Amino acid sequence: MKRWLAITLTSLLLILFIYPxxxxxxxxxxxxxxxxxxxxxxxxxxxxxxxxxxxLYYGTFFAPDQNTLAYSDLFLTSAVLTLPFxxxxxxxxxxxxxxxxxxxxxxxxxxxxxxxxxxxxxxxTSLAVLLFNFSGFHFHYLPHLQTFSLWPLFFSLYxxxxxxxxxxxxxxxxFFLTVTAQMAESIFPVYLIFFxxxxxxxxxxxxxxxxxKSHSTNMRSFHSLRSVKMTKHSLPFIPLWxxxxxxxxxxxxxxxxxxxxxxxxxxFSLGLDQIFTQFHGWIVIxxxxxxxxxxxxxxxxxxxxxPGSPRLPAGRQVAxxxxxxxxxxGPKLNxxxxxxxxxxxxxxxxxxxxLKIFGTNLRIFGLPIPxxxxxxxxxxxxxxxxxTPSRFxxxxxxxxxxxxxxxxxxxxxxxxxxxxxxxxxxILSLLFMEADLPLKGYSVNIKMHPVYxxxxxxxxxxxxxxxPIKLWNMPDHEIESIRSLYSLEHNHRRFGGFSGFATNxxxxxxxxxxxxxxxxxxxxxxxxxxxxxxxKNNHLYNLQGLSL
Numbered sequence: 001m002k003r004w005l006a007i008t009l010t011s012l013l014l015i016l017f018i019y020p021x022x023x024x025x026x027x028x029x030x031x032x033x034x035x036x037x038x039x040x041x042x043x044x045x046x047x048x049x050x051x052x053x054x055x056l057y058y059g060t061f062f063a064p065d066q067n068t069l070a071y072s073d074l075f076l077t078s079a080v081l082t083l084p085f086x087x088x089x090x091x092x093x094x095x096x097x098x099x100x101x102x103x104x105x106x107x108x109x110x111x112x113x114x115x116x117x118x119x120x121x122x123x124x125t126s127l128a129v130l131l132f133n134f135s136g137f138h139f140h141y142l143p144h145l146q147t148f149s150l151w152p153l154f155f156s157l158y159x160x161x162x163x164x165x166x167x168x169x170x171x172x173x174x175f176f177l178t179v180t181a182q183m184a185e186s187i188f189p190v191y192l193i194f195f196x197x198x199x200x201x202x203x204x205x206x207x208x209x210x211x212x213k214s215h216s217t218n219m220r221s222f223h224s225l226r227s228v229k230m231t232k233h234s235l236p237f238i239p240l241w242x243x244x245x246x247x248x249x250x251x252x253x254x255x256x257x258x259x260x261x262x263x264x265x266x267x268f269s270l271g272l273d274q275i276f277t278q279f280h281g282w283i284v285i286x287x288x289x290x291x292x293x294x295x296x297x298x299x300x301x302x303x304x305x306x307p308g309s310p311r312l313p314a315g316r317q318v319a320x321x322x323x324x325x326x327x328x329x330g331p332k333l334n335x336x337x338x339x340x341x342x343x344x345x346x347x348x349x350x351x352x353x354x355l356k357i358f359g360t361n362l363r364i365f366g367l368p369i370p371x372x373x374x375x376x377x378x379x380x381x382x383x384x385x386x387x388t389p390s391r392f393x394x395x396x397x398x399x400x401x402x403x404x405x406x407x408x409x410x411x412x413x414x415x416x417x418x419x420x421x422x423x424x425x426x427i428l429s430l431l432f433m434e435a436d437l438p439l440k441g442y443s444v445n446i447k448m449h450p451v452y453x454x455x456x457x458x459x460x461x462x463x464x465x466x467x468p469i470k471l472w473n474m475p476d477h478e479i480e481s482i483r484s485l486y487s488l489e490h491n492h493r494r495f496g497g498f499s500g501f502a503t504n505x506x507x508x509x510x511x512x513x514x515x516x517x518x519x520x521x522x523x524x525x526x527x528x529x530x531x532x533x534x535x536k537n538n539h540l541y542n543l544q545g546l547s548l
Contacts, residue, residue: 062495343400
């Protein structure tokens, strides 16, 4: 207990140093000036829905569309975790900063739990925690709470790995519980959990259970028993999953534009160069490369000791070494073999549907070079709703840190404790220098203009349009996310909005309003959609009596 208290306090001090704005200016700053405003609104709106009994996916933006929170991630888990703080504040900015601090803290603690289970060594565990949580790869996603706060991912993998080894039903229940928590927060990391667990099962499940691979009957029986047990324990959670996913399913089946173009996936994927340049994560990159080179050199040295043994060509020798680099002595440790496959899989998936470098597609005979992500896009459920393959890099980071840990572990065993402490402090210092800490906070002012006090007095069924209305690709579009935050106070639906998705009909009308103003055609269309009032030049007008 004392150890975990010390880890928690140390983690909070590190978070304070890394992003002090969340502690010092919690009412006035956010990690960026765009997406975090949207997330702050969504968390606040979900909390309002929980407290008022509204539909969980009810959103005030994009009226008259229904369940508009399904246009983005739900952040239900963050909303529930921070709900008790509504007793002392209703500020969505404060609530977001609390969610960020809690999410970061839980990510550190859960990663410590997973790494300690894997390494059984406090020094390597500490190194892995530092490399994952404080690397540029992780800090890159600070404004994206759904990819930065990864504690459900760590807990899920921890419970799953323990279940494979111990076969305790409670661990399986806890696994599905944390998967559900992740699904309630954001769907994409659930895929990271799924693929990681699938690779673990595919590569080492027989070894974990002590089943000889040559005994095919035993293997089939083993797989069958595990499948039955996992299916049985997932049944209580299936209704929850259907409840959480059904609005997204409705959206994608009713609106063709909800299916993301594969060109979007290509645009938001990584180029080969960006793995090295976008994230400012050179400490991890150098350690990964050093681990690979060291293991290859170790293999060559072993071959030189046995000159009569068959030799592989140099290229194949290195490839074989990299694939086998996580193999440790002893059957109980075979569960760690999959991490090299998880690393390669995640890196390749982060590159998206086609291979590119320096912003240009690499081509053979004039054709783009396809990558496995393209198959997943067309064949795997849910992939047509994603547009950011680059986020697979966080799973690659996790696998890379684990691989580094296993390679450094034998070397660390030879060092004195004082040297280990100095090494950890050196790594932490280099990570902090690399990240250019402390991270910057962006000021945000959600003090409403007095016109919104008039909006607050309107009947509950009133729907407003604020002018000028902005699309996400227009200058000063950030005002739309501020207006969403206003709506948490006045509680009226609004035609405008900013999110990860918008319908084609909404975009068409916004473009016409910006091009032609409130002419008779646009006004008639707004009235047919149920828009009742307009805010223009900070004055409130009734749409029915508006003079054109």
